[in-house]
Amino acid sequence: MPHTLLCSLGTSPAIVLEALIAGPSGRLRDRYARLRCITTSNIPDKVKWLRARLADREFADLDVEIIEVPDFGELSSQEDHERFMESLIGFYLTHGTGADGPVSGERMLPDVCISGGYKTMSSGLLQAAHFLGARRVFHVFAEQFREVYNRHPETITDIRKGFDEDLVKVIEMGAEPGRSGILLQLEALRAAPHKMNFIRRQLHQVDQLAGHAETLQELPFPVLARFDAELLESLRSPASAWLKSGLFEQLPKIELHCHMGGFATDGPLLHEVRAAATWPEELRALAAPDFPAAWPHPEKPIPLNDYRSLGDATGSKLLKDPGCLEKHIELLYVHFQKERVVYAEVRCSPNNYALPDKGRTALTVLQHMQQVFEDCMKKAQDDGSFFVQVNLIIIVTRKRDGDLSDISRHLALAVTAHQPFRQADSPRCRVVGVDLAGFEDVSTRPMYFETDFDIAHRTGVAVTAHAGENDEVESIWQAVFRLKSRRLGHALNLFDAPDLFRAVVDRRIGIEMCPFANYQIKGFNPMEGCPEYPMLKYLRAGALVTANTDNIGISRAGLTENLKFLCRLCPEISMLEILQLQANAIETAFLSLEERIQIRRRIGEQLLQWSERRGGGVITS
Numbered sequence: 001m002p003h004t005l006l007c008s009l010g011t012s013p014a015i016v017l018e019a020l021i022a023g024p025s026g027r028l029r030d031r032y033a034r035l036r037c038i039t040t041s042n043i044p045d046k047v048k049w050l051r052a053r054l055a056d057r058e059f060a061d062l063d064v065e066i067i068e069v070p071d072f073g074e075l076s077s078q079e080d081h082e083r084f085m086e087s088l089i090g091f092y093l094t095h096g097t098g099a100d101g102p103v104s105g106e107r108m109l110p111d112v113c114i115s116g117g118y119k120t121m122s123s124g125l126l127q128a129a130h131f132l133g134a135r136r137v138f139h140v141f142a143e144q145f146r147e148v149y150n151r152h153p154e155t156i157t158d159i160r161k162g163f164d165e166d167l168v169k170v171i172e173m174g175a176e177p178g179r180s181g182i183l184l185q186l187e188a189l190r191a192a193p194h195k196m197n198f199i200r201r202q203l204h205q206v207d208q209l210a211g212h213a214e215t216l217q218e219l220p221f222p223v224l225a226r227f228d229a230e231l232l233e234s235l236r237s238p239a240s241a242w243l244k245s246g247l248f249e250q251l252p253k254i255e256l257h258c259h260m261g262g263f264a265t266d267g268p269l270l271h272e273v274r275a276a277a278t279w280p281e282e283l284r285a286l287a288a289p290d291f292p293a294a295w296p297h298p299e300k301p302i303p304l305n306d307y308r309s310l311g312d313a314t315g316s317k318l319l320k321d322p323g324c325l326e327k328h329i330e331l332l333y334v335h336f337q338k339e340r341v342v343y344a345e346v347r348c349s350p351n352n353y354a355l356p357d358k359g360r361t362a363l364t365v366l367q368h369m370q371q372v373f374e375d376c377m378k379k380a381q382d383d384g385s386f387f388v389q390v391n392l393i394i395i396v397t398r399k400r401d402g403d404l405s406d407i408s409r410h411l412a413l414a415v416t417a418h419q420p421f422r423q424a425d426s427p428r429c430r431v432v433g434v435d436l437a438g439f440e441d442v443s444t445r446p447m448y449f450e451t452d453f454d455i456a457h458r459t460g461v462a463v464t465a466h467a468g469e470n471d472e473v474e475s476i477w478q479a480v481f482r483l484k485s486r487r488l489g490h491a492l493n494l495f496d497a498p499d500l501f502r503a504v505v506d507r508r509i510g511i512e513m514c515p516f517a518n519y520q521i522k523g524f525n526p527m528e529g530c531p532e533y534p535m536l537k538y539l540r541a542g543a544l545v546t547a548n549t550d551n552i553g554i555s556r557a558g559l560t561e562n563l564k565f566l567c568r569l570c571p572e573i574s575m576l577e578i579l580q581l582q583a584n585a586i587e588t589a590f591l592s593l594e595e596r597i598q599i600r601r602r603i604g605e606q607l608l609q610w611s612e613r614r615g616g617g618v619i620t621s
């Protein structure tokens with residue numbers, strides 16, 4: 001079996017010969033196939049001496065490579081040693097970890113002799129062997145030969161004699177399997193500009209992970225276990241301490257409850273949307289919404305209908321215009337990018353934007369929206385800007401009277417367009433679910449739409465329902481047991497029915513809460529005389545709660561502001577719990593398991609990058 005000897009060369013080059021002659025078994029019988037030798041740049045005569053000896057017939061089949069570390073002569077500074085280590089690790093990666101063993105793909109670890117060169121070189125070799133693996137590490141020495149013969153064994157004959165007379169000796173230091181935390185990251189190590197820093201950081205994180213093994217289950221993202229204990233502890237304290245840190249802004253987020261029509265509802269965004277009209281002459285005159293005083297922090301809650309009417313300037317009339325619709329979507333996408341929303345499920349009502357006279361049916365409108373979102377995603381992918389995966393939820397507007405065809409049309413549209421688990425080369429904007437929305441009260445409870453939703457259940461289209469925002473807890477019960485909702489929009493009064501709450505927790509039903517909208521419509525502490533916002537209690541009782549925006553324009557708050565606002569609504573909420581909200585959102589997103597794993601991984605990577613940028617005890621390169 002061909003073996004490689006990796007060693008350092010110092011001022012006594014005969015040591016290399018001793019190690020070579022000792023052979024891979026240490027008993028003079030076998031020969032090495034390869035010699036890889038690293039040395040300083042100030043002893044060319046020693047290198048020459050060694051090369052002359054290696055020209056002997058004895059080493060005719062030996063494949064030799066000697067590397068001199070550039071600008072490393074006398075060891076005189078810390079930088080010298082670090083330069084040596086960078087060269088050594090690079091050299092090791094090329095010669096110590098790549099060669100295939102007898103079984104294809106098997107790594108052939110080198111034998112590492114630590115006897116030559118400065119003590120720092122020996123220690124460096126030992127470290128490298130520890131990180132990257134060695135079949136055996138050994139030391140060879142000939143002090144006794146020198147005592148007996150008054151000279152160093154410098155010829156092949158001398159060395160053989162030394163071994164025969166037991167005056168040249170090998171000390172075995174055992175095998176080094178290498179650290180899996182490094183070996184599994186060899187590609188990244190090869191690419192790292194500072195290899196020792198990479199190794200230290202990697203091992204530090206692996207140690208953190210091992211230290212937190214017990215608490216891994218409790219963490220929203222496993223990657224948090226790689227954080228410094230101190231940093232992790234600070235994430236457990238109230239999130240308000242992080243308000244000015246930039247973490248809320250940088251945090252990768254998930255948005256599950258966002259109405260498309262509630263986005264560019266006034267101000268410059270609305271002007272931009274109107275300016276993009278395909279048929280500007282048909283636009284209604286602009287009527288700016290009349291926001292209550294102190295909005296978005298009103299002194300008292302406003303009725304749901306008043307809240308909804310704040311979005312009238314955008315509404316279905318404006319978004320019927322294809323130019324406006326397109327611009328509206330593009331602006332929403334840019335908004336998500338700024339908010340660092342990794343994944344969003346956007347709710348829309350394509351039939352409300354249909355213009356059959358102009359050849360735009362609910363289906364063509366839906367396909368148009370998907371196309372624009374896909375173009376945005378493709379662009380983000382191409383220009384390397386923040387990538388937001390967007391999928392759609394079709395809104396089924398609840399009503400009891402008049403023309404109910406909308407309900408059937410939207411459900412049928414969702415069923416037709418629903419494309420579960422679709423894989424494609426370029427990003428897709430898919431319809432992933434339906435939402436029972438509209439004005440919720442006792443007359444529009446979910447039970448009235450139970451049979452309408454059969455078509456969704458028959459075809460596996462996920463269902464969410466606005467429930468417990470404007471109606472009593474009975475509405476939530478019906479959403480769960482009549483509509484079989486996988487998620488609930490708002491569900492603010494679940495504690496009115498403890499058994500139902502338990503069922504929601506046990507069935508792992510997602511709760512989409514929207515801090516600003518909930519505050520504005522229902523009123524919660526710190527609004528005077530209002531009850532406590534139930535989110536944190538839901539969360540701590542094990543419910544899969546998420547935080548969302550509802551209507552970004554109407555509520556005048558994106559996801560970052562909504563998360564920050566939680567520090568006022570639930571002053572005790574910790575940063576770890578804010579992260580738990582994101583983990584819950586991934587778990588309850590209408591996605592395949594594979595897609596959820598991908599998103600979790602992406603968020604994990606971003607969190608790790610954040611911790612490294614922050615340098616919170618983690619060694620950075």
Ligand SMILES: [Zn+2]
Pocket residue numbers: 257259437466489550
């Ligand atoms: Zn909503």
